Amino acid sequence: MFRxxxxxxxxxxxxxxxxxxxxxxxxDATIGFGAIKLGAWEAFPEAQTENADPYAKSHRxxxxxxxxxxxxxxxxxxxxxxxxxxxxxxxxxxxxxQTPSARYWTLFATGPDGRPPAADADLPSSLNSRMVGREPxxxxxxxxxxxxxxxxxxxxxxxGQFRLTLTLLDTPAAGSSGLIDLAMPAIRRIGCxxx
Amino acid sequence: MSRLFGFLSLRRDFLWxxxxxxxxTGLVGAALLHLIIVFSLPxxxxxxxxxxxxxxGESHRFxxxxxxxxxxxxxxxxxxxxxxxxxxxxxxxxxxxxxxxxGVPFWSLGVFDASSNETFSINDRTSAxxxxxxxxxxxxxxxxxxxxxxxxxxxxxxVETQQTEGYAVLRSFVTHKSVIPVVSKFLDQATCAxxxxxxxx
Numbered sequence: 001m002f003r004x005x006x007x008x009x010x011x012x013x014x015x016x017x018x019x020x021x022x023x024x025x026x027x028d029a030t031i032g033f034g035a036i037k038l039g040a041w042e043a044f045p046e047a048q049t050e051n052a053d054p055y056a057k058s059h060r061x062x063x064x065x066x067x068x069x070x071x072x073x074x075x076x077x078x079x080x081x082x083x084x085x086x087x088x089x090x091x092x093x094x095x096x097x098q099t100p101s102a103r104y105w106t107l108f109a110t111g112p113d114g115r116p117p118a119a120d121a122d123l124p125s126s127l128n129s130r131m132v133g134r135e136p137x138x139x140x141x142x143x144x145x146x147x148x149x150x151x152x153x154x155x156x157x158x159x160g161q162f163r164l165t166l167t168l169l170d171t172p173a174a175g176s177s178g179l180i181d182l183a184m185p186a187i188r189r190i191g192c193x194x195x
Numbered sequence: 196m197s198r199l200f201g202f203l204s205l206r207r208d209f210l211w212x213x214x215x216x217x218x219x220t221g222l223v224g225a226a227l228l229h230l231i232i233v234f235s236l237p238x239x240x241x242x243x244x245x246x247x248x249x250x251x252g253e254s255h256r257f258x259x260x261x262x263x264x265x266x267x268x269x270x271x272x273x274x275x276x277x278x279x280x281x282x283x284x285x286x287x288x289x290x291x292x293x294x295x296x297x298g299v300p301f302w303s304l305g306v307f308d309a310s311s312n313e314t315f316s317i318n319d320r321t322s323a324x325x326x327x328x329x330x331x332x333x334x335x336x337x338x339x340x341x342x343x344x345x346x347x348x349x350x351x352x353x354v355e356t357q358q359t360e361g362y363a364v365l366r367s368f369v370t371h372k373s374v375i376p377v378v379s380k381f382l383d384q385a386t387c388a389x390x391x392x393x394x395x396x
Contacts, residue, residue, distance in 0.1 A: 018228075
């Protein structure tokens with residue numbers, strides 16, 4: 001007797017819970033299509049434009065962040081190292097190589113809550129291109145660890161997973177959505193625990 | 196007797212078939228709802244950047260963003276970038292964005308429409324004399340402005356847009372703690388006011 005309402009209830013429950021759940025997951029997991037992927041780094045040069053795909057537009061409408069416009073810069077983020085393992089505050093990493101050409105860049109790590117570090121932190125939790133020393137050939141060599149290291153050191157929280165954000169300011173990379181001679185620094189794990 | 200059991204199991208098979216059909220219908224509905232939400236979210240979102248900048252306060256002035264999210268939910272996304280934002284409406288008059296450059300190492304301006312699509316962007320290298328001076332208006336307003344361009348506006352960048360509502364984001368880069376006063380002064384002196392120019396006659 002209750003078979004038809006029961007069937008309708010099943011269909012509606014699956015439709016609403018599945019639809020809302022899948023949308024939430026999709027908008028949390030990705031900023032959209034059209035990413036530039038360079039090793040572990042990814043950037044979305046068109047996320048703030050009219051040409052952004054519906055997922056990117058939906059994501060930015062929901063996140064409500066002020067995105068970098070084309071002449072301003074381009075933000076690359078990395079959640080893993082070059083081997084594909086999640087970046088963990090328990091481990092130490094080495095960032096080596098060149099950035100794409102840009103007038104300046106900034107580098108910092110965000111914790112699981114996604115908040116950037118404070119600007120007046122006691123530890124060097126954010127670096128920029130004016131601060132770091134270079135190798136003789138001009139390339140970068142930055143140690144990313146929660147404990148102090150000699151040379152260029154980016155401090156990260158000791159626990160939990162983190163993401164790296166490397167923002168290029170005034171870069172021709174922001175205007176190109178293809179992979180034209182762009183190279184990002186490599187992220188290599190040095191070791192975990194007491195290193 | 197066996198015929199009766201056979202009949203019952205047949206009915207049960209039909210029930211499972213119907214449940215399967217209901218699940219399939221639900222999955223199709225879920226996919227449809229997913230697409231509907233993704234496509235319509237930008238229209239009804241109350242958390243998008245434009246709504247948040249509107250919530251900062253009255254329009255036509257720049258608001259500095261802090262490290263912690265303010266009551267509008269906006270905050271700096273980079274510890275080394277100082278950011279201020281301004282919402283504007285150019286249905287009556289164009290808006291003029293200016294800031295005297297007291298020697299900041301880098302500044303950049305992004306102009307967006309109400310749906311957060313970029314309409315224009317500029318930085319200190321691409322501007323004249325490294326000074327921010329941009330007028331955003333509708334094509335009709337700028338045509339009238341060009342006809343009677345007042346003196347001293349030769350370096351002003353005129354930006355045409357069809358969208359009458361939007362916002363501007365001004366950023367400046369803090370290379371070192373020592374430039375914080377210069378950067379703060381630059382952002383505090385930035386204006387985002389309706390542009391009233393005198394027409395002849």
